[in-house]
Amino acid sequence: MKNTDGLLALCLALTPAALREVREEQWRADLRDGPAMGISEESLLLAAARSSTSARFQDVLHRGGTLLSRLQNGGNMKVAFGIAGTTAVLAVGAAAAIQFGHPATTETLDRTPVAFIAVPGPSPDLTPASGLAPVAVEDKRDIRCYYRADLSSEYQIEGSAETPRPPYMRTGIEEVGFNAKANPTPEDPSSGLLQVADPINQCSRIWDSGDMILNGINQGLVPDDFVSPPPGVPAEHTLTEPAKDQNGNPLYADPNIRTFGNYIPVLTECVIDGKVGVIPGTAEVCSELGIPSLAN
Amino acid sequence: MENLGRVTPATALVLEALLSADGIWGLQIVKDVGKKPGTVYPILERLEAAGWVKSEWDSTETRKGPRRRYYRLLAEAQPLAREYVATRKAKSAQSAGRPSPALLEGQWLGA
8 A cells, every 4th residue: 555654654653652662562563454454545545544543532631630620621622732733633534634635545444433532623712611602411311410610620529438439429310110131232231221301400309309519628618607407307398388490390200208308509410421421510510610501 | 451341343353353363464353254444453453452362563474565464363352353243143143034122112032
């Protein structure tokens, strides 16, 4: 293949430095031996492009371990978008070259799609996601309830030996009668869960239970004059006034289910990683965090 | 060793190939699985990142030039890998001749 070395160099340029040496030798060995096994050079180069794009994106995401929190800063956002945008452009270029660089070949081209990253390129006027359009989420079975308006911090609970908690608690509605042993889609991590029609109401239930308040971390969300019930004990007033969410909806359709009466902050539905994230804060919190709000 | 989360049919096929030998060349896995390299290699990289697989250079090769990369399923991952492969095979056998759950408007057929 005439341009193999050039395309390989492009893939290597995308690959993080720590992996480059290993990948180069591996890809060169595969390109040398693959055709004899009936595996085309094009398909191997596409695999290299996909691998390098994925590795670069992971590297960008994990560099310093705090990129997501850095995205809240306008200046850092420009840098992050710049890196990711460049990565995307290089990846598109590599794949395009692989796909169209050999019109004379008689082999069937590998049409495996490369996992491109749709990220805008750098812009001198870029501000933190103020113009993000709301995004719809089709699968709303797995809801994330965030402890704070912070997408990346993990929390070590005071006095607890447990591993640090992620920045959110997951919640869903289990299907009554679901038999996990006879699950027809075991590869689906949300098997047995129903679609959540009202994520704010769903997360409000957890806030009401008191499980969302982490001492030493986010109890500052609770107003000083709010009287919280003892842990695990329903407040007296919930006997006559069951807790409701911010929209005035009861937490449970069944009035016999007792609520606890813990503080429920104002919550907003955002979209992160393709899932619904319910975050403490007003309607602007999604854009402040650099993520879209949930489209209704 | 991390939980893999979602295990696709292709991942189960790769695990099956890895279970078949102590160490296996990446392109041999591609051949055995019958998928494209662009499908198989990301799975191998994911398995390695999750601590299921270790990759190493072929130490027996005598030819000059770049070395082949071999993949080995770690001993602690083998029981779970066998379970995933068995589950996938059972599901493939079960699903033949029955409607997809999606046709049943959210009601799982197997429940």
